[in-house]
Amino acid sequence: MASPEFPSLERSLEEHLPPDELRNVRRILLGGEPRKLSLPAEALAAASELDFELAAFGFEAAEEQLRPARLVRVGLVQNRLPLPPCAPVAEQPCPLLSARGRSCPGPSSPSPRRTGPPPGCAKGWPGRTGWWWCRPSWSGTRPTGTSCGTRPWWCPAPAPSWARAARTTCPAWGTSTRRAGGGRGEGRGGAGAGRGGAQRPPFPQATYYMEGTLGHPVFQTPFGxxxxxxxxxxxxxxxxxxxxxxxxxxxxxxSATVGALSEALWPIEARNAAIANHCFTCAINRVGVERFPREFTSGDGKPAHRDFGYFYGSSYVSAPDGRRTPGLSRTRDGLLVAELDLNLCRQTGDIWNFKMTGRLGMYAEELTAAAQPDYRPHIVKE
Amino acid sequence: MASPEFPSLERSLEEHLPPDELRNVRRILLGGEPRKLSLPAEALAAASELDFELAAFGFEAAEEQLRPARLVRVGLVQNRLPLPPCAPVAEQPCPLLSARGRSCPGPSSPSPRRTGPPPGCAKGWPGRTGWWWCRPSWSGTRPTGTSCGTRPWWCPAPAPSWARAARTTCPAWGTSTRRAGGGRGEGRGGAGAGRGGAQRPPFPQATYYMEGTLGHPVFQTPFGxxxxxxxxxxxxxxxxxxxxxxxxxxxxxxSATVGALSEALWPIEARNAAIANHCFTCAINRVGVERFPREFTSGDGKPAHRDFGYFYGSSYVSAPDGRRTPGLSRTRDGLLVAELDLNLCRQTGDIWNFKMTGRLGMYAEELTAAAQPDYRPHIVKE
Known part of the structure; x- marks a missing residue:
């Protein structure tokens, strides 16, 4: 991994590369020059005062004959835990929400093709219109074996934050909810839209949560x-x-993921998913180091330790055509706003046609066979 | 896309970033600092004389108790067509093979853990031991509608090159073979190991070649x-x-792919595949512009043109742990050698366990349903 204190790949390039080389490098790294959205002075001042990074980009699509642009804005909140990880669960969300919730105005300029706020966006968080937001869950990300004094390491989704979210926003949540006798990882999409099961709880929780059984539901919200x-x-x-x-x-x-483990994977996986599936993807990580009062081990033969590693932030949004935003920093809290024209999903599909060319029937047959305990791999020998 | 004349992302970074920043940037971009293999002066001189790039990297794995290191070397040959694309098919391979075949010595140093050449490597191309090589096919990559004078645009795999390859190397081929009444995209792995069908011929060939029906065979060769x-x-x-x-x-x-279409996707897809599947992947593209004597169109509403676009090279190798080599340049012929310890595949799997955590049975069921014409997507509405 890069050093914990190394703030940002993109900033390093901006500082050192000549303009024409920077342009070429960014085109290769980001798939194009992302369009920056202008931010009002009020927002920039708030970000400065509250010490968080604020960035905003737009992904445009071509005009269509039969559909208007379908513009929505997403907000990715990347944060360190505002309190030590073993502070009471009920107290965890409040410092974050109260500190930031009042003062994150969004980009000022409607885009040229934007004729009004997207439908259903009257209620926004934080107090503005039309933002989805998504942040790493506070709960369910404690390393196995961590014990916070007399508290259990698992943290049921705190009622105050759920209630607050339900009142004020259309959030997309990922969390792990403990229930009597165990629990399952869950995702929620849109206030009240429903929930779906995590396909596989992250490894530290594997002994605490079962895989979901709810399939891969998609939530139809007013935003898309x-x-x-x-x-x-x-x-x-x-x-x-x-x-x-x-x-x-x-x-x-x-997500909640640390450097030595996954930083080589981070910029690749969600972006590949956007490309392969003609959709937008939003990858959110948190930042910093979280120290626990008691030592634990990670089963990797290394000495016992009190932190899980360095959460490297770097949250980003990918578009179906392979473009992506620069990442938020590796070191600071931040809010990444992206304006997405959802028409780009079908437009990209019309060019690449992966949904057509993917051979679902063949894949299904081969996977069905491969899932059998007596599967014999198809190996051709000389 | 970046400008056609922009040679290399990695070179630009090396030239302009301070050493400590370069180290951090490379760790983020490449997933680590790849180990450079030393190249003998003879090889470097040959590369200079023949004007091709030569680079060599190694991916080590941890020592294991029960298995020795399984070192193999792959060679990725990235080239522009040595003759104009409409030169006679039988003449195409010869200039490349004859110019380069005599003079590409490999890295000199056995790695510290290497005790000898890998088994079965006595016959090598180009005249050395233990290299696999893989290059974009000469055939089957002409844009739809191109007509080369009186010659058909499709180019059956030239017999001389097949024969030469079969005699001298253990190649992995991807090509499109025309047969009476049509053809199918094919891959061949190892001399005589067999062949497998392309899952989907590239779009320009879609009216000339059918999808393969041979599934996803893997070739067991002496190299792995x-x-x-x-x-x-x-x-x-x-x-x-x-x-x-x-x-x-x-x-x-x-592959044979051009900038405006796919450069945003190129560094992502093969690397994601290496990560997701705990294996090595080798992404090979060719370079340059190929001009045809007659105009053709690409069905994108743009004017008729005589070339398909800029083939941006940038061939690279990815490892299962997410590391990758720097890319070959965007502008020059090149040979990228990578020494792979295949033990890294299982070692990475032991850490991440995607083969275990992937829920094949559930995927198979959902895909089987999704492949039906009456499939109703699982959408949850508010």
């Missing part, structure tokens, strides 16, 4: 069709595909 | 288990997965 592929689920291309086959236009991946 | 995912097949994560489920340790993706 969204899905939540929780954390570890990003490693499996089939999860993204199945959400896409159910119609997802935006798939959120709320 | 390899597969060939031809060109367009890289866009479908299921192709990579099914080759992997059949045991592939290295999957080659011989």
């Amino acid at each position: 069709r969204i899905a939540v592929n929780i954390c570890y689920g990003r490693h499996h291309p089939l999860n993204w595909l199945l959400y896409s086959l159910n119609g997802a236009e935006i798939i959120f991946n709320p | 288990r390899i597969a060939v995912n031809i060109c367009y097949g890289r866009h479908h994560p299921l192709n990579w997965l099914l080759y992997s489920l059949n045991g592939a340790e290295i999957i080659f993706n011989p």
Whole structure:
């Protein structure tokens, strides 16, 4: 992994590359020059005062003859835990929501093709119109074996935050909810839209949560069709595909992942999913180090330790045509706003046609065979 | 896309970033600092004389208690067509093979853990031991509608090159073979090992070639288990997965793809496949512009043109742990050698366990349903 203190790949390039080389490098790295949205001075001042990064980009699509642009904005909130990880669960969300909730004005300029706010966006968080937001869950991401004094390491989704969210926003959540006798990872999409099961709880929770049994549901919201592929689920291309086959236009991946383990994978997986499935994907990680009062081990032969590693942030949004936003920093809290024209999903599909050229029937047959205990791999020998 | 004349992302970074920033940037971009293999002066001189790029990297694995290192070397040959694309088919391969075949010595140093050449490597191309090579096919990549004077645009795999290859090397081929009444895209793995069908011929050939019906075979060779995912097949994560489920340790993706269309996708897809499937992947593209004597159109509403676009090279190798080599340049012929310890496949699987955590049975059921014409997507409405 890069050093924990290394703030940002993109910033490093901006500081050192000559303009024409920077342009070429960004085109290769980001798939194009992302369109920056202008931010009002009020928003920038709030970000400065509250010490968080604020960035906003737009993904345009071509004008269509029969459909107007379908513009929505998503907001990806990347944060460190506002309190130590073993602070009472009920107290965890409040500092974040109260500190940031009042003061994150959005981009000022409606885009040229935007004729009004997207439908159903009257209620926004944080107090503005038309933002979805998605953040790593506070709960369900404690390393196995961690014990916070007398508290259990698992943290049921705190009622206050759920209630607050339900009142004020159309959130996409990824969390792990403990129930009597165990629990399952869950994603929620849109206030009241429903929930879907995590396809595989992240490894530290594998002994606490069972795999979901709810399939790959997609939530039809006033903003579009969204899905939540929780954390570890990003490693499996089939999860993204199945959400896409159910119609997802935006798939959120709320994650909590650390450098030495996954930083080589992070910029690749969600972006590949956007490409392969003609949809937008939102990859959200948190930042910083979380220290626990008691030592634990990670089963990797290394010494016992009190933190899980460095959460490297770097949240980003990918578009169906392979473009992506720069990442938020590796070191700071941040809010990444992206304006998406959902028409780009079908437009990209019309060019590449992966939904047509993917041979679902053949894949299904081969997978069905491969899932059998007596499967014999198709190996041709000389 | 980046400008056609922009040679290399990696070179630009090396030239302009301070050393410590370069190290951090490379760790993020490449997933680590790849180990450079030392090249003998003889090889470097040959590359200079013959004007091609020569680079060599190694992916080590941890020592194991029960298995020795399984070192193999792959060679990715990236080239522009040596003759104009409408030169006689039989003449196409000869200039390349004859110019380069005599003079590409490999890396000099056996790695510290290497105790000898890998088994079965006595016959090598180009005249050395232990290289696999894989290059974009000469045939089957002409844009639809191109007509080369009185010659048909399709180019059956030239007999001389097949014969030469069969005599001298253990190649992995991707090509499109025309047969009476049509043809199918094919991959061949290892001399005589067999062949497998392209899962989907690239779009320009879609009216000339049918999809393959041979499934996703893997070729057991003396070098390890390899597969060939031809060109367009890289866009479908299921192709990579099914080759992997059949045991592939290295999957080659011989491609011919141009900038405006796919450069945003190129560094992502094969690398994601290596990550998701705990295997090595080799992405090979060719370079340059190929001009045809007659105009053709690409069905995109743009003016008729005489070339298909800029083939941007950038061939690379990805490892199962998410690391990758720097790419070959965007502008020059090149040979990229990578020394792979195939033990890294299982070692990475032991850490991430995607083969275990992927829910094949559930995916198979959902895909089977989704492949039906009356499938109703699983959409939850508010």
